[in-house]
Amino acid sequence: MRQSAQKTGSLRMGWAEVLTTARMRAIEAAAMASGAVSGAELMERAGAAVAGAIRLRWPRPGRALVLCGPGNNGGDGYVVARHLAQAGWRLRVLGMDNTPGPDAALMKQRWAAIGAIAPLTLDQLRRKPADLCVDAIFGTGLTRAPKGEIAAILAHLGQDRATELVAVDCPSGLCLDSGGFLGRPREAATDELRARLTVAFDSPKPGHLLERGPDCCGELVIADIGLRRWREAAVAPMIGVAPSFDIPDSRRPAHGTAALDKARAGGGHKFTHGHALVLAGGFGHGGAARLAARAALRAGAGLVTLGPPRAALIEHSGPPDALMRRGVDDADALAALLADARISAVVLGPGCGVERAAALLDPLLAAERPCVLDADAVTALAARGPGGLHPACVLTPHQGEFARVFPDLAAKLAETSPHGPFYSRIDAAREAAARSGATLLLKGPDTVIAAPDGQLRIHSAFDVPWLATAGAGDVLSGIIAGLLARGLAPLDAAATGALLHAAAARRFGPGLIADDLPDMLPAVLRDLGA
Numbered sequence: 001m002r003q004s005a006q007k008t009g010s011l012r013m014g015w016a017e018v019l020t021t022a023r024m025r026a027i028e029a030a031a032m033a034s035g036a037v038s039g040a041e042l043m044e045r046a047g048a049a050v051a052g053a054i055r056l057r058w059p060r061p062g063r064a065l066v067l068c069g070p071g072n073n074g075g076d077g078y079v080v081a082r083h084l085a086q087a088g089w090r091l092r093v094l095g096m097d098n099t100p101g102p103d104a105a106l107m108k109q110r111w112a113a114i115g116a117i118a119p120l121t122l123d124q125l126r127r128k129p130a131d132l133c134v135d136a137i138f139g140t141g142l143t144r145a146p147k148g149e150i151a152a153i154l155a156h157l158g159q160d161r162a163t164e165l166v167a168v169d170c171p172s173g174l175c176l177d178s179g180g181f182l183g184r185p186r187e188a189a190t191d192e193l194r195a196r197l198t199v200a201f202d203s204p205k206p207g208h209l210l211e212r213g214p215d216c217c218g219e220l221v222i223a224d225i226g227l228r229r230w231r232e233a234a235v236a237p238m239i240g241v242a243p244s245f246d247i248p249d250s251r252r253p254a255h256g257t258a259a260l261d262k263a264r265a266g267g268g269h270k271f272t273h274g275h276a277l278v279l280a281g282g283f284g285h286g287g288a289a290r291l292a293a294r295a296a297l298r299a300g301a302g303l304v305t306l307g308p309p310r311a312a313l314i315e316h317s318g319p320p321d322a323l324m325r326r327g328v329d330d331a332d333a334l335a336a337l338l339a340d341a342r343i344s345a346v347v348l349g350p351g352c353g354v355e356r357a358a359a360l361l362d363p364l365l366a367a368e369r370p371c372v373l374d375a376d377a378v379t380a381l382a383a384r385g386p387g388g389l390h391p392a393c394v395l396t397p398h399q400g401e402f403a404r405v406f407p408d409l410a411a412k413l414a415e416t417s418p419h420g421p422f423y424s425r426i427d428a429a430r431e432a433a434a435r436s437g438a439t440l441l442l443k444g445p446d447t448v449i450a451a452p453d454g455q456l457r458i459h460s461a462f463d464v465p466w467l468a469t470a471g472a473g474d475v476l477s478g479i480i481a482g483l484l485a486r487g488l489a490p491l492d493a494a495a496t497g498a499l500l501h502a503a504a505a506r507r508f509g510p511g512l513i514a515d516d517l518p519d520m521l522p523a524v525l526r527d528l529g530a
């Protein structure tokens with residue numbers, strides 16, 4: 001029996017709630033309606049948090065330029081200016097001559113009592129150099145692509161790499177529900193705003209974690225402005241949880257990975273920890289399945305069997321010796337094997353060949369066994385259509401495979417529009433999960449995982465670009481299957497799998513090849529206290 005599987009430690013990786021902008025507004029409104037806190041107080045806290053984060057990183061006061069937009073994001077900017085001025089910074093504040101809402105108007109007035117406000121124009125922006133520029137132009141209230149003078153200001157800021165940029169809530173122009181820039185192509189551009197630091201409030205928004213967001217936000221700080229009570233009281237489910245995408249945070253509750261503890265609790269024998277079957281392809285194509293099988297073992301499945309056609313068994317005679325091999329020639333052979341109820345998870349797709357994957361899909365789906373459908377199995381689904389899967393199927397397409405199975409959703413995802421919010425990876429994954437009836441993990445540095453009932457997880461891992469290496473996806477399938485075999489629910493298995501996968505890559509560092517990933521898992525699990 002596997003020693004690690006006996007342990008009942010707790011995984012302490014924290015998961016943060018992610019709020020859409022609409023939900024964030026609703027929570028703020030509920031807090032203000034309760035009478036316990038006013039909008040002005042929230043704005044004071046928000047601005048003070050931004051100023052505090054700046055002072056922590058740039059302790060020596062310098063010259064700051066604060067750009068204040070027409071709404072409450074601009075209101076935060078006036079608060080930041082006041083706090084920095086009090087801390088000895090030399091300030092230039094550029095603002096608009098509109099009449100903002102009452103809270104922002106109050107903050108503007110408080111700033112005006114101690115300093116000047118020049119017009120927010122490109123000419124003023126260029127007039128004097130600054131060490132630091134605070135972008136408080138647009139936040140969650142952005143509804144359309146910036147135009148005219150403000151667009152020119154943002155383009156200038158995007159090209160200016162000399163001044164440190166600090167974004168209030170987000171770099172202006174970023175759609176916080178999708179991570180795209182309104183009115184601009186979805187792919188990376190050279191003149192996007194790239195903040196060194198972004199301070200957002202209460203919880204991350206999807207746009208901080210998806211698409212262009214992580215790159216353009218720079219360091220992301222989530223400031224507590226005292227809304228927790230109203231967030232937790234919200235009736236409608238949150239959009240999901242995302243990991244703190246760098247460092248495990250032992251201070252936060254471990255709801256995201258608690259299921260892993262449950263799955264491993266209680267000792268038991270090897271079958272207690274599940275039996276994963278990894279179906280392999282024909283002779284000469286077995287590497288992908290072997291990677292998945294090794295990963296399933298390392299993820300803690302009690303047993304793992306590799307199932308190539310009998311003629312290809314010889315290819316798999318090397319290590320690991322812990323791996324069992326069993327010839328699976330065709331659909332009948334698979335149906336017979338799955339009569340063994342102890343097989344608790346199956347991987348179909350990596351290196352399988354589309355024809356074989358298509359043939360094995362029917363008996364696999366008929367057995368209603370938790371399974372991971374990856375690579376060639378996803379392509380096989382494209383031909384037959386994604387309907388008729390079940391929630392214990394975890395579909396793991398990358399963007400290209402997703403487009404094969406859900407071409408209409410992929411087309412929407414590529415669209416750009418002058419109005420927000422953009423159709424997001426969250427929308428696409430949710431729609432695909434609902435349509436297929438399966439749990440869907442849309443791969444990428446910003447992995448999105450959706451269950452058919454609408455539950456959602458985001459796993460953002462932009463700090464490990466070396467994970468984009470051949471075979472990494474096969475390892476991910478194996479990890480998820482290992483966790484499914486151990487009894488994790490599909491959404492938990494997929495989300496925890498993505499998390500362990502990236503953590504293994506992070507721990508290994510650059511130079512990683514997919515073969516290195518499974519063997520990093522024990523150290524990762526140990527780090528997490530599992």
Ligand SMILES: NC(=O)C1=CN([C@@H]2O[C@H](COP(=O)(O)OP(=O)(O)OC[C@H]3O[C@@H](n4cnc5c(N)ncnc54)[C@H](OP(=O)(O)O)[C@@H]3O)[C@@H](O)[C@H]2O)[C@@H](O)CC1
Nearest residue numbers: 042043046070071072073138139140141143144145146169
């Ligand atoms: N609620 C609270 O108490 C708290 C809120 N907080 C802060 O408030 C921020 C949200 O504030 P917000 O809702 O006022 O939106 P914001 O991002 O300032 O922009 C909206 C303004 O921009 C305008 N506008 C939009 N698009 C435009 C365009 N393309 N070109 C030109 N104008 C455009 C839009 O005008 P309209 O669409 O009505 O024409 C409106 O005037 C949030 O990110 C956080 O920083 C914190 O203080 C915590 C407490």
Ligand SMILES: Nc1ncnc2c1ncn2[C@@H]1O[C@H](COP(=O)(O)OP(=O)(O)O)[C@@H](O)[C@H]1O
Nearest residue numbers: 398443444445464465467468470471472473474
């Ligand atoms: N730039 C990136 N940063 C972090 N992770 C990435 C990046 N690109 C891809 N990934 C992850 O690497 C894996 C690649 O899987 P996949 O595209 O199926 O590759 P393969 O087919 O070669 O195994 C996925 O888990 C994906 O989320």
Ligand SMILES: [K+]
Nearest residue numbers: 135138168170
């Ligand atoms: K901003």
